Structures are given as C-alpha cells and as structure tokens.
Amino acid sequence: MKGYYGVYGGQFVAETLIHALDELEEAFAKFKRDKSAKGELDDLLKNYAGRPTPLYYAKNLSRYLGCDVYLKREDLLHSGAHKLNNTLGQAILTKFMEKRRIIAETGAGQHGVATATAAALLGIECIVYMGKIDAERQRPNLLRMKLLGADVRIVEKGSMTLKSAINEALRDWVKNVQATHYILGSVVGPHPFPEIVAYFQSIIGREAKRQILKQAGKLPDCVIACVGGGSNAIGIFKGFLKDNVELIGVEAGGESLELGKHSATLAMGRPGILHGSLSYLLQDDCGQVAKVHSISAGLDYPGIGPEHSYLKDTGRVKYGVCFDSEALDGFKILSKLEGIIPALESAHAVGYVLKKRDYFKGKMIVINVSGRGDKDLGIIESMEENGV
C-alpha cells in the first residue's frame, strides 16, 4: 500500500495536514525529475557540504579489535553530522514549493544546526523547536543555531526532549501550513517524510559501497549504525540492502532495559501510532507513550522510522542495544585510538562493536560515524565530575 513499509507507516495526522502532505508528495516527485534542482543539490553537497565524505580504514581500532574496521566519516560533513544531506535537499524542495518559512525539531541539535545552516544559505526563515532538557545538555548546538540566524523555540512541555519538540513543530505546521515547510530530521513522521529523508540520506550508502569496493576490493561483512529515528542507519543501509552484507542497527539501551530507562524501541516496544506513522513504539499497557532515556539526546526518542520496523520484522536488519556506559566506552576508545571524537549517538555503534568484539573478530566491518562529538563535551565533563 502506498506510504507503507509492510504494515508500517501511513499518515496518522490531523486531516488539516493531509493537503500539505499531498502537496509535498507531488512536489517531491517533480523534484526528483527536475534536473536543475538536482544539479543545485549535487553542487551544494560537493562544494559546500564536502561530499563525498571519506571512508577511512581505522588501523589502530582494527588492531585493537582484531577485525578490519572502516569508518564512514559523516562527522566530517559540514555542520558536523549526516543531517545536512537531508536539510540541503529539503531546503531546495522548500524553494521548489515556493514556501518561505521552514520549521524543524531537534534533539541533539544536529538536525537543528543543519536546518539553520541550509536556511541561512538559501535565505529562508527558520524556526527550530528544541526541548528544554536538550537545549541545556546540547548547549553548543543551541548557540550555533542562534548564530546561524534561526529562531530557536525552547519547549517546556511534556518530556522536554525530542518528542516534545516534534509535538510543537507539528502544532506550528498545522497552524502555518500554507507558507511553511516542516523539515523533519529523521525517517519518521507521516508519509512521505520517511521516504524523502531516506532518499536524501541514501547518498551515504551509495558512497560507502563505491568506496569499500575500491579500497578493499570486496563488500564488507557487516555495516553498523546507531538508530534513534533511524536516518543515518537507513542512509547507509540503503547502499547494501540487496547485497549479502549483514546490517546491524544499534539502539540506545540507556541505563537498563526497564521501561523508562532506555530508548530501545525495536528491542522492547510494540507497534503503535505516534507522530504520523504506525511503527514500533515504547508505550505503557494503555497506549500512552512511555518516558524514555538515553545519554544521547539524538537517540532519546520513543518511536522509530517505519522502514526500520519493517526491516526488523523481515529480518533483513538485525537490531542490537548499546547501554549508556558502553557508548561512553566507544566514545573514549575512538577518541584515543584514532583521534576521532564521535557524537554520543555514533558512539553507540562503536560501543556495540566493542561489546561484541568476539562476534566481529576477523570480519570486515563498516561503522557509520554519523556525527562529531564536540557538542557532547559538556555531558562527558559532567559525567566525569560525577565519577561515572
């Protein structure tokens, strides 16, 4: 069915938004066929954002783990994470639709910064919703967004994290839908958002596949990426879905797998409806959305993109869990051994490999380093002060 991945997906939004979603779907179809819009995006990705990002053979980490580790360096993309692939694409799409105002939600601030960056570049008004807790724990990104000219609106309702930011962005969109485009930052939300974001992020996987074939002469055994909403994971997985390559998504295990203390939606959730789509969801017995936790603001979300739910059910992608403390191990090891400070989100993928090092022994693997960790230094500092 259109807009569905198996049984997951759909358009569970207020009727008021249906017209805008129809319009977006139509514009996106036209955009994909439009040579000049595509040309503009390709040029910006190359000359402004810095694509292709390197695929780097991590010699020291490989030696340490006893396997061949390649890192896809999305942390080197302009503005510090893979998010810009999507925001540049959708910002051009916004102009294509002749809309003058962009709104976005952000958790870790990476999508907010990437949206503010694209909006500054293309001269579009930009409003970013960010939960109060996230604004405090990811303060460097808050300051960056403001410098880039975005109007950052702090959300002091609900969980005050990514989920609340999406709630407020949706409310803004319902009210201002005629002149506003909502740039969703992950492969979540109502159709066609999961498809659009995956389309713009799939460049990661296309590049990685070309690069690994060139460098190693063969496909990797495994590709590993962290999963919150799931955009960097879908982006890199898309390059290998049809190949005989094991794909592993790593969810945030938080402090423990007790409900309320983690964000491991696929591991512990069941199908539900939130923010426009039917997908796995962390919820209580009555269907109220559960509280979640992760040390990483970008993974601290009770839902997940519908395509991931589908990939889990079909078994094509395996999903694992990395706890806060294990992610910190990954964060530190990658910094020390390779001189690469990853975002706490990406550190979950590294931490998972460390934890399962026996499983990966002798294999060739690609880890998607979805973002860089400058924004997380405050969190690391306070954890060390508290003796964690």
Added chain:
Amino acid sequence: MCKIGIYLVCDYPDRDRFLKAVKLCERFGVDFLEIGIPFSDPTADGDVIEMASLQVLTREDMNDFHEALETVREIYSKRLYVMTYANVVYANGIEDFAKKFSFVDGVILADVPFKESKRFKGVFGRYDIGFVNFVTPETDLNALKKIKTFANDFIYFVSIRGTTGGEFNLDSGAINRLERLKEGKQDVIVGFGIRTKNDIEKACKYADGVVIGTEAIKSLTLSRLEDFLRNVIS
C-alpha cells in the same frame, strides 16, 4: 436548529467535578457530548486541552476512563462520543477498544484522517459505533465527495488551521466546502475556535451545529461552566 455539542476532558479537573459538568450538560439540553480520553502526546490540541489531559494522566489510566464513561452514559441521555488519539484505540487492538466502549454512539480520532480511517470504521461499525470523519477548508474536492458518501456519523468540519482553541473564522475555502456538504445525509458540525454565541450563529448559517471544547474547559476550570452554558445555549 443549531445543535450544540460540548467537549470535556474525561475526569478533568477531577471525577466529581467532571460528572457534575456532565449533569449540567444534560440539564441544559446539550445536544451531544464529546469526552476526551487523554493521550500523552495530543498534537492536535492547544495548550488548554493539553494541560488538562496531562494533568489527568498523572493520576489515571484507561480503567478509570472506562469507569467514568460508563457513568456518563448513565447520566447523559443524548449522543455520546469518545474523542482521543489513534494509539489509545490501537494499543490493545481496535476490537478490544470497541468492545469495551460499545455503549458510546461514536468515536473521533484526532490523528486519523479519512485516508487512514477504514480499519477503524470497519471494526467500530460491527459494534454499532459511528466513526467521525473530518473535513477542512483545504480538503480536496474529490476526497470531500468520498467522505460525504462514506460518512456514517456526523462530519466534523475543522474551521481553522491550527490546534484546538485558535480564533474562529470561516474563509471562502471553508464556506465553499460547507455548502457542498449541506445536502448530505449526515450532520455537519463545526469545531475548533468556537467561543461565543456570535461564533455559533456564524457557523450555523452553513452547518448543523457546533462543538465547543477549549472555552468549555476554561470555564470549567474557573467553576463557571453553568454561566457559560446558559450564555451559549439560551
């Protein structure tokens, strides 16, 4: 005749005052009631209803709401609707929800547009529960025809862009669509932003009735629901 419906958040501000509010609605001859079952992430609602919902959720769950609604059914004689969000119905199976609430006349799900309504409507239909579809000032005219044909309860006309509690207004897109819905078999009820008698008169030029939510909740919070009802109904 212009029908007037009132929306109340289940068990807000507490069970006692909520049931008293229902009794007032019965006494004033309110034509239908919509009782909101609170959801943790009510994205279609403005601040007033969101705050009320979250307050109730800190102390109550589905069993409480079910119990409260059964009592409402005993004391309120006209049409009774449950209004909530998709996941509240979906979480334990639509069938299970329908069985549990088979005593209500209809269900309204704020985040289920016509496109996604089939799976819900089908199940509710078997329990003789109506399913309310929405139309907005921007609803595609072909879709509007379908909605009109397949409606099995009233059509909820969302008069404004935005969440509940915004300013009431009917623009040309709204009036155009309301006129197309006029000769349909189902009532057309205007909601979102209705506050005053004046709003009601304006809406009822084109529709069969209105539903008032945010203003009712506000007056209930201030213990002034009786005055409010007297004012809009008389």
